[in-house]
Amino acid sequence: MATTTIQVSREVRDHLATLAKERGMSLGQLIEALAAEQPTAAQRAERLAADRDVARRLVGVELSDEEFDEAPDVLGNIYKIAAEKARTARGTAA
Structure with a gap:
């Protein structure tokens, strides 16, 4: 090498x-x-395209890239909910 x-x-x-x-x-x-x-920008784009293809197959509905871009950030929303629950739990435990 x-x-x-x-x-x-x-x-x-x-x-x-x-x-x-x-x-x-x-x-x-x-x-x-x-x-x-x-990963490089090209590698990230490649992964995104592959992930979207998997999602399309699993859902069984053809979604355009634009529809994916407009969709809500489900994982981000889950993180926000979990963070709020953790803050609330800390607040009541203190």
Whole structure:
């Protein structure tokens, strides 16, 4: 595998080195892992298209991309409800 050099400040280098050590990996392995966790715009678009195709098959109704874009954020709404319940529970437990 060919390697390359990336220039960063000493502070960033030291921070990354500490993270790598804590995780039991080399600095190069850490950078590779961090990069793998961040999909490109093209990869995100590819995943979105695949997810929409699965949803269309499961629902059994052909929905356009525009209809998906206009649909409510169900997962976001679930997170909001859960967060509100957690805040309420903390408020009554205090």
